[in-house]
Structure formats: structure tokens, C-alpha cells
Amino acid sequence: MSQDQHGDLSAFSMLDLFRMEADSQTQILTDGLLAMERHAGDAAAVEAMMRAAHSIKGAAAIVGLQVVVQLAHGMEDSFVAAQHGRLKLTPERVDVLLSGVDLIVQLSRLDDAGAEAWLAANAAQIDQTLNAIAGIADLPELPALPSLPASAPAPLPQETPNPTELQAPVASGLAGEEPESAAAPAPRAGAAPAKAVAQNFDKLLSLASESRINAHQMHPFVGALQRFKRNQSSQFSAIEHLHEAIARLADPGLMEKSLLALQKTQPLKQFMLEHIADIETYERRLLAVSQGMVDEVLALRMRPFRDGIHAFPRMVRDLARSLGKEVQLEIEGEDTLVDRDILAKIESPLNHMLRNAIDHGMEGPYERIDAGKEAMGTIRMEARHRAGMLSIEISDDGRGVDLEKIRQSVIERKMASPAMAAALSPGELLEFLFLPAFSLKATANQLSGRGVGLDIVHETIRQQNGTVRLESEPGRGFRALITLPLTQSIVRALVVDVHGEAYAIPIVKVESVVRVPQAAIHTLENKQFFELKGEHLGLVSAAQVLELGEAASQTDDLPVVVIGRGKQSYALVVDAIRGEQSLAVQAIDPIFGKMRDISAAALLDDGEPVLILDVPDLLLSIDKLLHEGGLHQLAQAGHAQQRRAKRILVVDDSLTVREMERKLLLARGFEVDVAIDGIDGWNVVRSGEYDLVITDVDMPRMDGIELVSLIKKDLHLHKLPVMIVSYKDRPEDRARGLSAGADYYLTKGSFHDETLLDAVADLIGDARL
Numbered sequence: 064m065s066q067d068q069h070g071d072l073s074a075f076s077m078l079d080l081f082r083m084e085a086d087s088q089t090q091i092l093t094d095g096l097l098a099m100e101r102h103a104g105d106a107a108a109v110e111a112m113m114r115a116a117h118s119i120k121g122a123a124a125i126v127g128l129q130v131v132v133q134l135a136h137g138m139e140d141s142f143v144a145a146q147h148g149r150l151k152l153t154p155e156r157v158d159v160l161l162s163g164v165d166l167i168v169q170l171s172r173l174d175d176a177g178a179e180a181w182l183a184a185n186a187a188q189i190d191q192t193l194n195a196i197a198g199i200a201d202l203p204e205l206p207a208l209p210s211l212p213a214s215a216p217a218p219l220p221q222e223t224p225n226p227t228e229l230q231a232p233v234a235s236g237l238a239g240e241e242p243e244s245a246a247a248p249a250p251r252a253g254a255a256p257a258k259a260v261a262q263n264f265d266k267l268l269s270l271a272s273e274s275r276i277n278a279h280q281m282h283p284f285v286g287a288l289q290r291f292k293r294n295q296s297s298q299f300s301a302i303e304h305l306h307e308a309i310a311r312l313a314d315p316g317l318m319e320k321s322l323l324a325l326q327k328t329q330p331l332k333q334f335m336l337e338h339i340a341d342i343e344t345y346e347r348r349l350l351a352v353s354q355g356m357v358d359e360v361l362a363l364r365m366r367p368f369r370d371g372i373h374a375f376p377r378m379v380r381d382l383a384r385s386l387g388k389e390v391q392l393e394i395e396g397e398d399t400l401v402d403r404d405i406l407a408k409i410e411s412p413l414n415h416m417l418r419n420a421i422d423h424g425m426e427g428p429y430e431r432i433d434a435g436k437e438a439m440g441t442i443r444m445e446a447r448h449r450a451g452m453l454s455i456e457i458s459d460d461g462r463g464v465d466l467e468k469i470r471q472s473v474i475e476r477k478m479a480s481p482a483m484a485a486a487l488s489p490g491e492l493l494e495f496l497f498l499p500a501f502s503l504k505a506t507a508n509q510l511s512g513r514g515v516g517l518d519i520v521h522e523t524i525r526q527q528n529g530t531v532r533l534e535s536e537p538g539r540g541f542r543a544l545i546t547l548p549l550t551q552s553i554v555r556a557l558v559v560d561v562h563g564e565a566y567a568i569p570i571v572k573v574e575s576v577v578r579v580p581q582a583a584i585h586t587l588e589n590k591q592f593f594e595l596k597g598e599h600l601g602l603v604s605a606a607q608v609l610e611l612g613e614a615a616s617q618t619d620d621l622p623v624v625v626i627g628r629g630k631q632s633y634a635l636v637v638d639a640i641r642g643e644q645s646l647a648v649q650a651i652d653p654i655f656g657k658m659r660d661i662s663a664a665a666l667l668d669d670g671e672p673v674l675i676l677d678v679p680d681l682l683l684s685i686d687k688l689l690h691e692g693g694l695h696q697l698a699q700a701g702h703a704q705q706r707r708a709k710r711i712l713v714v715d716d717s718l719t720v721r722e723m724e725r726k727l728l729l730a731r732g733f734e735v736d737v738a739i740d741g742i743d744g745w746n747v748v749r750s751g752e753y754d755l756v757i758t759d760v761d762m763p764r765m766d767g768i769e770l771v772s773l774i775k776k777d778l779h780l781h782k783l784p785v786m787i788v789s790y791k792d793r794p795e796d797r798a799r800g801l802s803a804g805a806d807y808y809l810t811k812g813s814f815h816d817e818t819l820l821d822a823v824a825d826l827i828g829d830a831r832l
Contacts, residue, residue: 085171091115137196272647275353279668281346369397371406389439396446402550412520424461458542464535493533497521559637562611572678578620714744714758732830741765760789775804
């Protein structure tokens with residue numbers, strides 16, 4: 064006997080079974096009606112809708128829902144007429160039939176106790192829907208829009224009714240909220256235990272992950288046996304050598320005993336070889352089975368992409384018609400597998416993106432024709448796996464986003480100066496759309512204008528460890544690229560050591576991993592940075608951000624993990640980088656609340672616990688440290704040992720002078736750091752080891768004379784040579800600088816390249832240490 068595809072249904076009532084069938088059959092009706100609207104004469108779609116309506120009619124008769132029987136019968140008659148060419152399913156007629164589908168869905172979800180009251184309260188609307196379906200052939204057909212603009216289109220005639228008005232009497236009272244007397248909709252069959260099922264999946268995954276960890280723990284045991292085997296071989300070799308030595312002595316008694324000992328080693332050697340081979344085979348099988356268990360549990364959590372978006376084509380169609388537009392949604396990759404948790408959480412962001420595309424991006428039919436486009440606009444949604452990630456692309460062929468309008472709005476809101484706004488790239492301008500309360504609409508309506516749509520999208524995707532990027536081509540369309548992990552249960556992470564503890568950073572949040580030589584580190588305004596691909600990246604100690612204490616001094620190159628993007632990119636300095644691992648994510652007990660900079664926990668392959676870092680939270684912590692001026696200097700202890708050249712600090716508020724002096728000194732082989740004023744210079748000189756300070760006199764916050772005085776009065780710095788380079792060349796200015804403690808005074812107006820370099824050589828000699 065064949066098993067029903069739904070499994071054992073004996074525990075469900077007849078009404079529960081009807082709800083299940085109504086859910087599936089009404090989806091077939093909805094999909095078929097939308098297909099007929101796009102492609103008139105689709106015989107297969109009509110046939111499928113006829114079968115669906117007939118099935119609903121039979122099932123409703125069994126459970127005694129006569130209203131549903133009448134609705135399904137009327138719809139079936141319409142489909143028969145359409146099949147024989149007597150009825151054309153125009154958008155206006157599709158509106159009426161979709162209203163009937165909505166009513167069937169509502170009726171199927173009523174519980175037994177409230178059904179009678181709901182029917183009585185909505186009798187008028189039910190009659191309107193039944194009458195509309197019965198008289199569907201009498202609905203007027205609106206004139207079709209031309210596909211290409213032969214000439215400037217004439218405006219719509221005054222007497223032509225708005226398409227949405229034709230549906231209004233039918234859907235009134237049904238599409239909105241139900242009256243107070245209406246019964247609460249019954250839950251879907253199987254919805255009650257859904258949470259329990261999800262918890263069971265999580266428990267299964269946890270157990271499967273633990274079995275994998277236990278399998279990995281066999282590896283050190285096998286390694287210990289291999290070491291024992293090597294030691295045993297050494298002992299056996301020693302016994303053989305001893306036997307050979309005794310043989311040369313020609314002592315029969317000793318010969319007999321040594322030969323007996325040698326013979327006893329052979330079975331021990333064979334026993335060890337056989338058992339190590341067996342244990343290695345067992346380890347491989349255990350690893351394969353445990354990994355297979357994890358993969359199977361993950362497969363149970365995966366759902367096709369269509370499960371989360373099945374309502375979108377209808378939503379797009381209805382919303383567009385309510386705005387007087389014609390828009391269709393094309394979906395590719397419906398069978399792409401997505402983690403059920405991610406699918407549930409991205410439904411709302413995708414909904415926002417589609418609604419924004421319809422309201423903001425799509426033109427009206429005549430405007431599109433004037434622009435040389437088809438009257439019906441198209442939104443495409445594509446989902447696919449790419450490089451181990453879920454990639455979702457939403458694009459439309461509408462008007463796109465006016466970048467100049469964004470630029471103007473940024474200036475009006477005082478988010479940037481006109482000069483800065485003019486320099487923003489298209490990508491940077493589009494990032495403003497993600498800001499809260501940022502909207503390009505002058506007035507708000509029910510759909511948009513309040514500035515909350517894309518902000519919600521960005522925040523939700525970020526919470527799922529994903530990214531979203533916008534692209535726009537004015538007049539051609541708009542595109543959103545969303546990248547998400549395939550699952551939240553298993554995360555591919557980079558494992559690093561910080562202050563002797565293991566931490567994991569999700570790979571999707573890692574921009575790059577590099578080793579930074581000590582000599583490549585520069586200091587500006589008491590902040591350390593290095594250059595990567597033409598950009599300056601600030602160095603931040605992971606130990607300090609996580610409040611684990613001072614970072615250990617390192618004489619070798621610094622292991623660095625680059626996180627963040629754009630202007631919010633930082634180089635996180637760690638103790639060591641272990642490598643990548645796939646980790647089964649374990650939620651932290653709610654009793655701890657939200658832990659700063661930490662998102663979850665996991666166990667490494669060897670069973671060691673590891674905390675998974677919350678990168679967006681980490682970036683906020685770094686920003687806070689920067690604003691408070693609390694960043695610690697890195698690599699100071701080891702830097703002196705690594706240096707191969709003398710180090711000079713140039714302090715000058717003029718960028719031109721500062722850079723000229725730096726390049727001259729670098730060309731001569733010196734290491735050079737820069738500071739932008741006296742305060743900055745004082746902070747930098749105390750945090751590093753320098754052989755010479757070159758400073759200007761007139762600078763904001765602290766002038767050069769005061770800086771020289773502080774250096775010469777400092778217990779640790781008073782022997783440090785200081786050179787003043789200034790435009791002031793009067794004798795009293797020179798005397799003032801030298802009396803403050805300067806070792807050399809050089810005027811900017813008279814010195815040339817060799818003058819500065821000769822002065823440096825007089826004070827500290829050549830560049831080499």
C-alpha cells in the first residue's frame with residue numbers, strides 16, 4: 064500500500080484536512096490566474112485551475128461549507144468558459160476571481176465555533192463576491208495599451224473606470240481587517256507543533272555536532288599510538304642489537320635468553336600494526352558518519368526558496384494595480400535551498416524591496432511607453448548559491464534612483480557639506496538610503512515616504528550576517544544584491560588566538576588576513592596605521608577591544624584580520640591565526656543577556672570552547688575607543704629590536720612641509736613618523752622610541768617652543784635631540800628656541816634639501832643604527 068505524501072493523517076479532523084487541501088489548491092488558483100493574466104490562452108494553467116476548483120468544491124461539500132461550494136462552482140464555470148474561448152480573463156476579471164480565492168482562504172481558516180457568526184457578519188460581502196463571479200462575463204474590458212509608442216499617447220478618457228474601482232465593491236470588507244464579530248482565523252494544520260519541531264532540529268544538530276567533535280578527538284589518540292609504536296620499534300631495535308652483541312660473546316646461556324626475548328617481540332610488533340590500522344579505519348568511518356549526520360540534519364532544515372516567497376507575485380500584481388501601474392514579478396531559482404530560519408527572517412526585507420520597487424521605481428504605463436519601454440514593467444528576483452553563500456538579486460526595469468536628488472537631500476539634511484557631497488561616488492550616495500528616516504519622497508503615504516523601508520532591510524540582513532548592495536542606472540532600472548550565509552546553524556569562521564583564548568570571526572565578515580611588518584606601521588595623531596592596497600587602515604588591539612588586558616609585545620610581523628568596509632574598516636591585531644573551521648553555532652544562555660561583542664558560542668574540532676565575535680558590535684566598540692582616545696599603542700617593545708634605521712618624528716601643521724620633510728628623510732634611509740601639531744607630537748614622542756624630533760614653531764593647540772620645553776624637562780626624553788625648522792629667522796626667535804632647549808635651529812625660508820639633511824647628520828649621523 065502506498066503511503067500518503069503527507070504521512071499519517073489519522074490524527075486530523077475532516078476540517079483540518081480541508082484546510083490543508085484548501086491551502087494547496089488556492090495557491091494553484093492564484094498562480095494560474097497570474098499566469099493567465101500574463102500569458103492569455105495558457106491551456107495548461109486553465110486545466111490546472113479547473114481541477115483545483117473542482118477539488119475545492121468536492122472537499123467543501125464533504126465538510127458542509129456550502130458558500131465555498133458555490134464559490135468554487137462559479138469559478139469552475141468561468142474556467143470552462145475560458146477554456147472554450149467564450150471568456151477572456153482580463154485583469155478586471157482576474158481581480159474578481161482572486162477575490163473569490165481570498166474568500167475561500169478566509170472561510171477555510173475559520174474554526175467551528177466562530178464560522179456561523181462570521182458568515183452572518185459578512186453575508187453582504189459574500190453575496191457581492193458570488194454575484195460578481197456569476198456576472199463576470201458582463202465586466203467591461205479596458206482598451207489594451209500599445210506595446211510600442213507610435214505617437215504620443217492620448218490621456219485616458221474621463222469615463223474609463225479605474226481598474227481598482229472595479230474590484231472595490233467585490234473585495235470591500237474582505238481584504239482589510241475583519242469585523243469584531245468575526246471569528247479568529249483557525250491556524251494552519253501542523254502550525255501548533257512547528258516550534259517543537261524546530262527545537263527538535265536544533266537538538267539533533269547539537270547532538271550531531273558533538274558526535275563530530277568526539278570523532279575528531281580520536282585523532283590525538285591515534286597519534287599517541289603512533290608515537291608508542293615508534294618507541295616500541297626503538298626498543299625492538301635495541302633488543303636486536305643486544306642479541307647480536309651476545310652472539311659475538313658465544314655464551315650459550317645468554318644466547319638462549321636473548322633469542323627468546325627477540326622471538327617475543329615479533330607478535331607484539333604484529334599486534335601493534337594490526338590494531339593501529341583498525342583504529343585508523345574506525346576513526347575514518349566515525350568521522351564520515353558524524354559528518355554525514357550533521358549534513359543530513361542541515362538538509363532537514365533547508366527549504367526551497369519558493370516556500371518564503373509564494374505570496375509575492377500576487378502582492379506585486381495587486382499593489383501595482385492599486386497604484387495604476389502594470390508590473391509583473393519573475394522569479395528564478397525557486398528550488399534554491401535556504402535555511403528555514405533565514406528564509407523566515409528575510410521574507411519581510413524582500414517584501415520591502417519589492418514594495419519600494421513598485422512605488423518608487425516603476426513608472427505608469429504611459430510614462431513607460433513614452434520612454435520606449437513596454438507598458439508592463441518587470442521585477443526580477445533571482446536566488447542561487449554562489450561561493451558557499453546565498454545570493455539574492457532583485458532588479459527592475461523602472462526609472463532607477465535619481466542620484467542628484469540623493470546628493471541634494473544629503474546637503475539639505477546637513478549630513479555633508481556641498482563640497483563633500485559633490486565628491487561622493489554613486490555607491491556612497493546609495494548607502495544613504497539605508498539610513499533611518501531618510502526618504503526621497505516629499506510626502507508620506509501608506510507605502511513609503513517615512514524612511515523606514517530600506518533601513519529595516521539593511522538591519523535585518525546585517526543581523527543575519529549578510530550584506531546588501533545597491534546599484535542604480537537612471538532611466539534603466541535599480542538593482543539590489545543581497546548576500547547571506549546558507550545557514551545560521553553552521554558558520555564558517557576564522558579562528559584566532561587573543562590573549563591565550565580562542566575566538567572565531569565569521570568568514571563573511573572578514574575582508575582580508577595579512578601579516579604586517581613592524582617597519583610598515585606608522586603613527587598619526589597617536590593612532591597607528593599601515594597601508595593596504597593604497598588605503599590607510601587603523602590598527603586596533605583585539606585584546607584591548609575585548610577588555611582582556613594589554614596585548615603581548617611581538618617582535619615578529621603582526622597577524623592582522625581586516626574587518627568592516629569603506630571608512631569603517633579596521634585591522635584587528637591578534638596573537639595568532641589558527642585557520643578556518645566549520646562551527647556548529649550554540650546560542651548563549653539568555654540568562655547572560657546580550658554580551659557585548661559576542662554573538663554565540665561553539666566547540667572547536669578538538670572540543671575547545673570558542674566564542675563567536677559579533678563583528679558589527681565590535682566595530683561600534685572600536686569607534687567608541689577612537690572617540691574616547693583610549694587606543695593603546697602596538698608593537699612598541701619589539702619595534703626597537705626590529706629597527707634597522709634611526710627613527711625621526713616630524714611635527715608640523717603644514718601638510719606640504721610635513722610631507723616634503725618626510726620624503727627627504729625617507730629617501731636618505733631614515734624611518735619617519737609625523738604629527739600634525741604640538742599636542743599630537745607630545746603624545747607620539749612619549750609612546751615611541753625616536754632618535755630625533757624636527758618641529759615647527761607656530762602650530763595650533765601647542766607651539767614648537769612649548770613642545771621642546773616639555774621634551775627637555777621629561778625624565779626619559781631630555782637627552783633626545785630636537786631640531787626647530789621655522790619661517791621665523793630673527794635673532795630673538797632663534798635665541799628663544801635655543802634657550803628652550805632646541806639642539807638646532809633652521810629657517811624654512813633659506814634651507815634647501817641638503818641643508819636639512821646635513822643638519823640631521825650633524826645631530827644623529829647616518830640613518831643606520
